[in-house]
Amino acid sequence: MAGIYIHIPFCKSKCAYCNFFSVVSEKQRVDFLDALQKEAVARKDYLGGEEAKTVYFGGGTPTVLDAFEIRKVLEVLRNNYKISAAAEITLEANPDTVSKESLMAYKSLGINRLSIGIQSFFDDDLQYLSRKHDSKHAMQVLKWANEVGFQEVTLDLIYGIPTLTDEKWRKNLEIFFSTGFNHLSAYALTVEEKTALGQRINKGMAAPVSEDATIHQYEILCEMTKNQGFEHYEISNFARPGHYSKHNTIYWKGEKYLGLGPSAHSFDGVSRQWNVASVKDYCDNYSFEREELTLYDRYNEYVMTSLRTCWGCDMEFIKIHFGEEYVKRFKNLTKKHILSDKMCQKDEKFVLNDYGMLFADGIAAELFM
Numbered sequence: 001m002a003g004i005y006i007h008i009p010f011c012k013s014k015c016a017y018c019n020f021f022s023v024v025s026e027k028q029r030v031d032f033l034d035a036l037q038k039e040a041v042a043r044k045d046y047l048g049g050e051e052a053k054t055v056y057f058g059g060g061t062p063t064v065l066d067a068f069e070i071r072k073v074l075e076v077l078r079n080n081y082k083i084s085a086a087a088e089i090t091l092e093a094n095p096d097t098v099s100k101e102s103l104m105a106y107k108s109l110g111i112n113r114l115s116i117g118i119q120s121f122f123d124d125d126l127q128y129l130s131r132k133h134d135s136k137h138a139m140q141v142l143k144w145a146n147e148v149g150f151q152e153v154t155l156d157l158i159y160g161i162p163t164l165t166d167e168k169w170r171k172n173l174e175i176f177f178s179t180g181f182n183h184l185s186a187y188a189l190t191v192e193e194k195t196a197l198g199q200r201i202n203k204g205m206a207a208p209v210s211e212d213a214t215i216h217q218y219e220i221l222c223e224m225t226k227n228q229g230f231e232h233y234e235i236s237n238f239a240r241p242g243h244y245s246k247h248n249t250i251y252w253k254g255e256k257y258l259g260l261g262p263s264a265h266s267f268d269g270v271s272r273q274w275n276v277a278s279v280k281d282y283c284d285n286y287s288f289e290r291e292e293l294t295l296y297d298r299y300n301e302y303v304m305t306s307l308r309t310c311w312g313c314d315m316e317f318i319k320i321h322f323g324e325e326y327v328k329r330f331k332n333l334t335k336k337h338i339l340s341d342k343m344c345q346k347d348e349k350f351v352l353n354d355y356g357m358l359f360a361d362g363i364a365a366e367l368f369m
């Protein structure tokens, strides 16, 4: 399986916690679209003729672009790549940039999955994060998404926000369940020092994040989604059976993907490549960096990503790709995590449970070569 990611770098404003590459100025919008189409043509052999089963418009805020602009990008992709007729085509959308009409127009292009950045249904949380929309509009957008009839809709929610009580978090999840949507991405708020929020917290102008409160809200999340029949298939992702994100599964299973646009990453099975993170440089003189992955890199990446998923680390896979010695070492180092009830072994697969996922990064780091 292979996928294509397109990074749309524009946002209407910068959220205080944001650590993604995005810009507020749209003055290079036309040049960007031009450069994006050129890059798509220039790299048409990257997937080696493999059929793309997914296309994902992420950002930034892809819905800053109108349907006419998105159509141009899709046309270039369809003319230069083998895109499966049944491809999952996802568009990330922020509530402040969509209307019912724009959603209908995107759907008419073949976009069949919408990922809406809601974050919270409470205005004080949205203000803490400096999101541009309010809860009333967020509810309206969910209603439109249902009326327009997207095949798949997923919401992004954030927990661990200092203004978010457990009661409000439960309410956010209840509102999500009431929509009938089948997929949820729920992220713990992480604060990077160089973001506006990081600086505000450092200066004592914003409340800091509490680790205990975040862990408790993660537990609420795991319990409530389970009670509603959702499967916790990746550390931050929950879906009803049959509704997993096909695109993100490509990343988590180490399959090939092509990333187009500034800062986008690509992976061809043996090397990683990442585009320059500047709209100006991307438009003026497209450049990228590339890293050939060593055996250790590939092993470490496999351990890190697979431990975050419900598929876990597969000893058969490790034996075939890295050798018996790696299997022995893995089993030795994970004994204590099985004894402490963080991990279980199902046949030759080692999987973290909900509790263990809280320690996923630390456990992976212990296992790294």
Ligand code: SF4
Pocket: 010, 011, 012, 013, 014, 015, 018, 019, 020, 022, 059, 060, 061, 094, 117
């Ligand atoms: S909308 Fe998303 S990408 Fe844009 S600034 Fe906010 S968090 Fe960052």
